[in-house]
Amino acid sequence: MKNFKLNPIVTVLLSAGSGVYAQTATLPPVVITANPFSYAVSATDAGTRTNTPIEKIPQSVVVITKDIIDDQGAKTLSDVLRNASNVTAIDERDSNLTGFRVRGFAASTVIDGVQTPGIFHNQESVVNVESISVLKGPNGGLFGGSQGMNYPSSGGVVYIKTPEPTKEVYRSVGATVGSYNLKSTSFDLNQPVNDVLAFRLIGEYSDKNSETEKIYLKRQGLYPSIALTPNSDTKIVLKFKDTRNETLDYPGLPRAGTNSSDVISGIPRNRFIGADGLPPSINSSQGANLQWTQKLDPDWDFKLTAAQNKLNLDQVGAFAGSVIDAYTAMFMMPPQIGLASQDIYGYRMQQKFTSNVLSPSITGKFRTGEASHTLSAGIDYEKSKEVSFMKWSDPFGIGLSPIASNVNLTGFVNPTWIEPSGASLFDMSYDRKFNATTSYVQDQLEIGRWTILGSVRFSEIEIDNAARDNMMGASNTSKKSSHTTPRVGATYSFNPKVHGFVGYGEAVQTPYLTNFAAGVSPTPEKMKQIEYGVKFKDFYGVNGTVSVFDVARNDVATSNGICLLYTSDAADE
Numbered sequence: 001m002k003n004f005k006l007n008p009i010v011t012v013l014l015s016a017g018s019g020v021y022a023q024t025a026t027l028p029p030v031v032i033t034a035n036p037f038s039y040a041v042s043a044t045d046a047g048t049r050t051n052t053p054i055e056k057i058p059q060s061v062v063v064i065t066k067d068i069i070d071d072q073g074a075k076t077l078s079d080v081l082r083n084a085s086n087v088t089a090i091d092e093r094d095s096n097l098t099g100f101r102v103r104g105f106a107a108s109t110v111i112d113g114v115q116t117p118g119i120f121h122n123q124e125s126v127v128n129v130e131s132i133s134v135l136k137g138p139n140g141g142l143f144g145g146s147q148g149m150n151y152p153s154s155g156g157v158v159y160i161k162t163p164e165p166t167k168e169v170y171r172s173v174g175a176t177v178g179s180y181n182l183k184s185t186s187f188d189l190n191q192p193v194n195d196v197l198a199f200r201l202i203g204e205y206s207d208k209n210s211e212t213e214k215i216y217l218k219r220q221g222l223y224p225s226i227a228l229t230p231n232s233d234t235k236i237v238l239k240f241k242d243t244r245n246e247t248l249d250y251p252g253l254p255r256a257g258t259n260s261s262d263v264i265s266g267i268p269r270n271r272f273i274g275a276d277g278l279p280p281s282i283n284s285s286q287g288a289n290l291q292w293t294q295k296l297d298p299d300w301d302f303k304l305t306a307a308q309n310k311l312n313l314d315q316v317g318a319f320a321g322s323v324i325d326a327y328t329a330m331f332m333m334p335p336q337i338g339l340a341s342q343d344i345y346g347y348r349m350q351q352k353f354t355s356n357v358l359s360p361s362i363t364g365k366f367r368t369g370e371a372s373h374t375l376s377a378g379i380d381y382e383k384s385k386e387v388s389f390m391k392w393s394d395p396f397g398i399g400l401s402p403i404a405s406n407v408n409l410t411g412f413v414n415p416t417w418i419e420p421s422g423a424s425l426f427d428m429s430y431d432r433k434f435n436a437t438t439s440y441v442q443d444q445l446e447i448g449r450w451t452i453l454g455s456v457r458f459s460e461i462e463i464d465n466a467a468r469d470n471m472m473g474a475s476n477t478s479k480k481s482s483h484t485t486p487r488v489g490a491t492y493s494f495n496p497k498v499h500g501f502v503g504y505g506e507a508v509q510t511p512y513l514t515n516f517a518a519g520v521s522p523t524p525e526k527m528k529q530i531e532y533g534v535k536f537k538d539f540y541g542v543n544g545t546v547s548v549f550d551v552a553r554n555d556v557a558t559s560n561g562i563c564l565l566y567t568s569d570a571a572d573e
Contacts, residue, residue: 046133058489058503102155140485140507165198249317
């Protein structure tokens with residue numbers, strides 16, 4: 001904090017007759033305050049589920065505030081996460097399938113304390129975002145959902161908090177125009193009714209083209225919420241969402257003519273290699289989130305989180321391939337060669353995902369001798385279901401006809417879209433069910449300059465995976481398993497500005513998008529991380545973390561060498 005003190009001197013000229021007299025007066029001091037750490041966050045619940053100073057969390061944590069998002073003019077989650085090191089987008093080209101990697105591995109997404117399924121979370125927009133935290137490394141000791149289906153958590157967690165109603169009247173309306181014919185509008189309306197009840201409504205609509213011809217993105221979302229505070233000990237917040245993203249699937253450019261060793265010119269970078277009349281790809285979601293916080297006494301709190309999320313993806317696309325070369329290895333896509341010899345294939349993929357979560361917990365503070373404790377315990381129950389299928393218009397030229405054959409990409413004319421029909425060799429479908437009951441206990445102990453964190457989570461997981469593709473037939477596997485995932489760590493304050501830490505954590509994850517060989521049960525993947533480093537807080541004007549880490553993955557599902565859709569569970573990475 002820097003203070004600047006000004007003592008303004010005002011000179012008053014007084015005229016009396018023919019004389020002029022000068023008189024000076026000193027006004028009260030004016031103090032101008034500047035905060036060089038206006039973006040800095042002192043504490044977060046992302047790393048422990050309790051509000052904990054960042055320097056006392058034995059793990060790398062990055063918190064990005066609403067002020068940063070607004071001042072940077074960030075529009076997407078991808079924009080915001082450029083502020084965090086070791087975070088990269090997964091398939092950023094595809095507005096329907098945006099996910100992230102942390103430290104080289106896929107990360108899960110947590111929204112208001114509830115994990116969402118993989119890359120289909122549909123949370124790319126930041127209109128309804130209050131803050132974003134990135135917790136680096138496996139976190140099976142922290143979130144029950146990281147144990148589940150389609151929750152890639154090897155790299156870490158992207159932890160999103162959304163706004164809630166407040167007791168102040170707030171109105172905000174904005175509009176944006178920009179390149180590629182961008183037109184967007186958003187609003188945020190907060191209205192307290194009385195000291196007990198408040199409403200909030202956040203919404204957005206945007207429409208833009210892209211650097212690729214024909215490709216566009218339309219996004220709309222509505223986020224109503226209600227806050228009820230009947231007394232100082234009780235708070236109930238209920239949030240809803242309804243979102244819809246519409247785009248034209250972007251197939252990318254073929255290797256031929258764009259990225260070959262002997263570069264062949266003739267394919268513009270903005271060319272859409274697809275089909276005329278291609279239906280839009282739509283990603284929609286609906287959800288409700290209830291958070292009830294109840295103070296039991298000055299030192300103990302009860303919290304209940306309940307949520308339901310429904311996600312629907314209907315993705316339709318067309319892409320270029322080549323079937324000139326004979327198959328040299330079974331089920332391998334032949335190389336795409338020759339600008340005048342490409343075939344255009346189509347596909348449709350639909351996924352419907354439903355998740356129900358119930359998480360009661362209790363948190364309390366107490367002392368034992370010289371040590372102070374923050375104890376947390378709770379249960380996470382999750383029940384999820386996914387139904388999906390993918391149909392091809394004869395990929396790779398086996399048995400049926402593509403949309404168009406032997407087209408010349410140099411003078412490319414988009415063929416007319418034909419909906420995939422009939423039976424293709426690579427058609428596939430999935431019906432997955434996942435149930436998990438997880439109990440956990442965590443203790444944060446402070447004694448002197450030390451803060452010691454210890455937690456353990458015990459999970460009972462039941463999965464049922466029914467898969468079918470026309471090439472390999474049906475595969476029905478189910479498995480019940482139990483897992484114990486510990487997390488331990490410690491921080492030491494050398495002084496108020498420098499803090500050392502060491503931490504160890506584990507997690508498990510069930511394989512996803514896999515068709516298991518007959519008689520092979522899907523063994524959950526196991527992940528471990530050890531990390532140690534130093535955190536700086538206002539150290540010569542610097543806030544940050546320097547760390548060294550090691551992440552290990554075991555029981556990683558791998559191909560059995562016959563088909564990528566058939567996996568085994570005997571690999572380590």
